[in-house]
């Protein structure tokens with residue numbers, strides 16, 4: 001491992017905190033998926049409306065929103081363009097898996113296994129987008145399943 005790599009890991013470790021990770025088993029359909037329409041029931045507490053068997057885990061991750069400020073003559077706004085998560089351990093995430101951090105629900109778009117010259121992974125990066133559909137319903141069901149507060 002290169003000295004630079006261990007510095008990056010140190011930074012990720014420093015900014016990491018526990019977040020929830022929901023992995024969807026892409027091969028196992030939930031019983032709520034409608035046979036004809038292939039649509040899951042958004043109120044299903046078994047799959048949280050994802051339509052797949054899910055596994056819930058608490059993991060250590062660092063969340064980094066990337067903001068873009070646009071300042072014009074009459075407006076000044078900040079937009080969340082995209083957010084990345086970083087982990088030191090491989091959590092075996094795949095696209096459509098979710099991270100839950102308080103009231104934020106982020107859907108994984110892409111996962112990057114970051115390596116330098118060495119063959120071993122230095123860290124993992126996940127590009128995410130905020131869940132837009134049924135976010136409140138999802139959060140309500142999620143926190144009732146884990147029996148905790150946000």
Ligand SMILES: [Zn+2]
Nearest residue numbers: 030032044047
């Ligand atoms: Zn279901």
